[in-house]
Amino acid sequence: MNLFSALMARAGLASLVLLPVVPAFAAPPTPASGAPAANIPPATVPVANVPTTAAGEPVAQRGTMKLTADDVRNLVQRADPAVRAQILANPAALSEFVRDRLLRQALLDQAKAVGFDQKPEVVLRANDARDGVVVASYIASLTEPDPAFPSQDEIKAVYEGNKSRFLVPRQYHISQIAVRLPVGSTPKADEEAKAKIQDIRQQLSKQKVDFSEVARKFSDDRTSADKGGDLGWLREDHLVPAVKDAVAGMSENGISDPVRTPEGWHILKLTGSRAAAVAPLADVSDNIAQALRQQRAQQNARAFVDDMLRKEPIQLNEIELAKSVAKPR
Numbered sequence: 001m002n003l004f005s006a007l008m009a010r011a012g013l014a015s016l017v018l019l020p021v022v023p024a025f026a027a028p029p030t031p032a033s034g035a036p037a038a039n040i041p042p043a044t045v046p047v048a049n050v051p052t053t054a055a056g057e058p059v060a061q062r063g064t065m066k067l068t069a070d071d072v073r074n075l076v077q078r079a080d081p082a083v084r085a086q087i088l089a090n091p092a093a094l095s096e097f098v099r100d101r102l103l104r105q106a107l108l109d110q111a112k113a114v115g116f117d118q119k120p121e122v123v124l125r126a127n128d129a130r131d132g133v134v135v136a137s138y139i140a141s142l143t144e145p146d147p148a149f150p151s152q153d154e155i156k157a158v159y160e161g162n163k164s165r166f167l168v169p170r171q172y173h174i175s176q177i178a179v180r181l182p183v184g185s186t187p188k189a190d191e192e193a194k195a196k197i198q199d200i201r202q203q204l205s206k207q208k209v210d211f212s213e214v215a216r217k218f219s220d221d222r223t224s225a226d227k228g229g230d231l232g233w234l235r236e237d238h239l240v241p242a243v244k245d246a247v248a249g250m251s252e253n254g255i256s257d258p259v260r261t262p263e264g265w266h267i268l269k270l271t272g273s274r275a276a277a278v279a280p281l282a283d284v285s286d287n288i289a290q291a292l293r294q295q296r297a298q299q300n301a302r303a304f305v306d307d308m309l310r311k312e313p314i315q316l317n318e319i320e321l322a323k324s325v326a327k328p329r
Helices: 003-010 069-078 081-089 091-113 120-142 152-161 187-204 211-218 241-248 281-311 318-325
Strands: 058-062 065-068 171-180 230-235 259-261 264-274
Touching (some): 058 091, 065 069, 065 091, 069 081, 081 091, 081 281, 120 281, 152 281, 171 211, 171 241, 187 211, 187 264, 230 264, 241 259, 241 264
Antiparallel strands (some): 171 230, 171 264, 259 264
8 A cells, every 4th residue: 555545544535435234133244346436335224323322321331341322422523534424324334333442442451551552662653653644634634625516416417327326125124122142152041042032922922012112121132122123224135144034024014933143033023115226316415425525535635645746756765775674684
């Protein structure tokens, strides 16, 4: 990676690739085989993604280390623009971001406890990293596209010329009741969880039992439980096979038998479905605008650096430069 590419990556100006929207039991996204035309992100189902809880309540925790909703919002706000865009559009990206932050803080605390952060070579590398962030942020501040760019006509032109990029696969509106199982749980724990979900399913078989109320009372996934188990609209190609198979054979307002996924046991309710279709312009307009602004920012930054080097080129003495890193004989 050359200096320009490294700086653009640090500034959040690398090619935009938005991750698809997936629930906790969704299949991991498959990396794209190549960059999409004009760096236009594919159609996604927009979601509001920053958690909301009572003041001071943790939304993520590892031992005594906790993050509240305010902590997460502050972290997201400080993230690189491209990373922030992915987080706000994608629950899976937010979860991974928060896990990474908690793990990084835990490792940082360990390193500081043994004085590792005071090692001379670590201090030098930390200073280099800080300088890189300052330079990248400075370039980004100088090369921000015009606030009026892109126009609605420019956005529409890109949409009309790339409709195949905005095909949204079949979608299902799903609610769930979840009994969580940590990865690596014992067979006994699995049997206990299965017995619990089967008992819940029997309760749902009774007349006049409200699925949403049962979800609020029993579901381990508190984010969806607080909404009566509602997970919203989910793309078929982002569901793990067990969930996809279950909902594919269900009628509207049908309730599944217990379904096992890597996250645990689930009971699913299908409240609606949509056939595959091209997303309306209104649904993808913000994505297109973001991609075009990022592309323009890259062009502006490249022009800025090229102009700077044209005015005062960097002079290298190649012979002496090679000697400076040559191994002594």
